[in-house]
Amino acid sequence: MGDRLHTFNGGIHPEGHKAESSATPIRDMALLPRYVVPLRQHIGTPARPLVQAGDKVLRGQPIGAAEGYVSTAVHAPTSGTVIAVEPRAVPHPSGLFDLAVAIESDGEDRAVDFTPLDWRNLDPSALRNRIRDLGLAGLGGAVFPSYIKLNPGAQSIHTLIVNGAECEPWITCDDRLMRERAAETLQGVAIMAHALGVKTVLVGIEDNKPEALAAMAAAAPAGVEVVAVPTRYPGGGGKQLTYTLTGVETPTGGRSTDVGIQVFNVGTAYSLYRAAMLGEPLLSRVVTVTGHVARPGNFETRIGTPLADLLTAAGGANPGAVGEIIGGPMMGFDLMDLAAPVTKAVNCLIVKDPVHFPPRPAPLPCIRCGACARSCPADLQPFEMYWFSRAKDFGKAQSYNLFDCIECGCCAYVCPSHIPLVDFFRFAKSEIWEREQEKRASDQARQRHEFKEFRLEREKQEKAEKFAKAAEKQKEAAAAGPAAAPADPEAEKKKAILQAALERAAKAKEGVTPKNTDHLPPRVEREIAEIDARREQVVGKEGGEG
Template sequence: GVPVHAPTSGVIESIADFPVPHPSGMADRCITLKPDGEDQWCQRSPVADYRSLERDEVLQIIRDAGISGMGGAGFPTNIKLRPPRDRKVSTLILNGAECEPYITADDMTMREKADEVVAGLKIMAWILRPERCVIGIEDNKPEAIAALRKATEGTQTEIAVVPTKYPSGGEKQLIQILTGMEVPSGGIPADIGVMCQNIGTAVAVANAVLEGTPLISRIVTITGEAVREPGNFETLIGTPIEHLLGQAGVNQDAVSRLVLGGPMMGYTLTTEAVPVIKTTNCVIAATAAELPAPPPEQPCIRCGQCAEACPMELLPQQLFWHAKATEFEKAEHLNLFDCIECGACSYVCPSSIPLVQYYRFAKGEIRAQQAEQLKADRARERFEARQARLEREQQEKELRRKERAQAAAEAAAKKQAEAEKAAAEGQAVDERAAKSALVEQALARKKAKAQASQSPAPSAPPTEEKPDIEALEKQLEQARSKLETMQGMLDDAKAQQADNVEKLERAVAKNHDRVQRAEEALSEAREKLAAGPTESQTTH
């Protein structure tokens, strides 16, 4: 899409659904602007020399100005001016062949704004770098032809005058007339190195780049036998059509049908309360005699006149049957989307069959089916992506669980090994402590004997061995510390349900016995020390 600009200054009153110019007659989201009458402009940024900019910068200016095609489907111009790299545009065509009856908007634009038309063409040619620039115009517009020839003097731009024949103003038809090449079925002009732009689009490009003015207005033809003052009006985008009809002096009592567009490709409006949009080129206020109601539809007599009139050389009769039978796939196979909806087949049909309406219906249904299919495909892709993500997350979760289990097993094995090592070291410590205590006792006995042998009273009996309280206390402390350590290791092993619980229980019981023996030995030593020397030791 392209940006939307307020055509004048004012206050936005609402953003809601309103009727819009469309063959379906359906409503769409619209912005209601109440003008303040001051018509104040924002800051504009004209470019004096666009050649000093990068091409992407100029394309961005065109996009920001909200420019889209003003003669067809309204495709964004900045996108159209950026063809694929593998499709070199060799011919740039400006379509001034306004072939449909009643419409003179492009004719008036070429007369009054020929310089802007050529300026816009030069900008687009600078972007695309084509080998050839052509302005195609029908021979029933002599004033426009003269204005354009004057504006293109001294340039390489060609003015190609073509016969007035409907629908020579169609994009594909004009390309074939001017280049002799035919756009392939299902393809676009860029496929054959051609690009076609509208006259009004060229003016909008020139205004956007050279003046900094966004696309906020266009020329609209107001005509028909019910109009007192028919003419072309420079109209702000968003202007209600009923306001235009009032400006042209429409006799409401005489209006039988209100047609948006031309009598061939246009469609009837159900209300005047629709806005002018960027592709609105004509409004016909027709009387009953001017555009009478079509007669009732009759069965097809297979005369073949529709096939003779079709400029795209399609098979309108077969397309009609398939569209009526909702055999859309068969209709699409017969190149339904190559139909330009020119209305020539409907115009020549002696059975008054509204063929174009059937084709529009079939196209709409096919597009709806394609949209639904695309929606379903995207939903499937999202589902598959979600399933893949969930599966990947589950695999990652399982991998993390296995890693945690492996780490826990390794930690348990390490702790068990440490416990076994500590138990072995504890047993060695106990043995060393016992040996140390025995050594100390032996030394004490030896010392006592030495002292006894050195006594001055040889007749005195030897003294009884004095217990070593300090050594026994140290032995008891070591035994208790070891018991406490082993008890802690046993509790941890039980909590983790380790395999060495039974072994640790035996070690704890053994250490508990050692503590008891050490306590008993210390208690006996203290009692012996408290009793003092014996009677034999006190008499000489």
């Protein structure tokens, strides 16, 4: 299949800038005194924290558990003490804080016992659950939990594509990984193929990485085809690579699994190798540090390493640096805070200099040249989407398939008017998402309100029915008269008891009520007698008691 490659439309040829960081081998980083591990590192629900401040943890110990279906676990990068579970700076375009576990290292780096997975014999669903608990997520950038992608599910997957294209300029972490750890990566690929039950395995690598191509081809077992794909951005996009290798287009709004193809990044394959063969959770990844730094290169970086420390390991920024980018220059975002840590999604840290990253020129009006449409690898019409997004006519923007935009940035790159097209598309997408969210919330509120009204009405009716029943009973009893009365001996008995109690109470009252005429001196008694006699005369009746 790899003999005949297909060519997707559009795409661009930006300067590669790969040589800066790809020359040196992957370096290990020294153990740091402090790590910050965010609980939301993947698409989906953030992990549920399992530790609290003061807890002792070991390297590889889970500190966050998968919560819900689309989620995965996170683990302690070293042994030490949890100093806080609180919102911290995270690598996110907003610069907002998110819940994270801060760990102070004890310097011993003791690990929990890792047990390799018996992946050949494990039940597929048990294997997937183990992979979820080992925290595996796609390291290509989307960080989708891997265990879900390893489920062949309803759509039968017939082809596995391993993505080693690494098309973004500056980034070389996959390149170095394939050069140095080709055999291990391919072992991970074998496990993927086993889990998915696929026969065809294609590894796509852009032809600007001859060393990686050679290393992978040399290590590839039978049944795994390593294919050199032409270097053209965004050739490493999942849909683009799928098309290049197989000629199959991913349907609009769908995923490649809809056409029976599953795509994994090479970094994910390597982490799956470590998870299955060594039983080790996803504790570290290769991160490129490049641009305006003293010693650019790739680093085996523990998840949770503060980016400032990573930058220091690369010799620090050269004088005249003007900020940092997380990810590549095409799809990445400006970093707000160097205190933010490396997460599973961070593949590259670029330090910007004014020569390679000049400030964007002020945009000019769109001249309708159509260059954006010709460059679009998703076959969209960016100028149409731009007009409607700018006018906030989101329905129209969506009707031009805004959501098929992969935000690769080709259109903005070629725009002669320097219009930041992708910024408009991201804005429109997040507005539409918010509206959908609001719509769902208001639908739910409507349902709940209607149910409450229904419930109140039902309660009212039930009450009315009860009263009606009681009234009927009473009426019946009255109609039946005394004849019916003895029919209820229980009531008769109760009545008798009540009567007796009342009488007792009356007697007791009489008996107990103290009389103020008792125990009086004889003089007062005499006086009272006189008064009584007089009253008798006046009223002509019996006198009162006192």
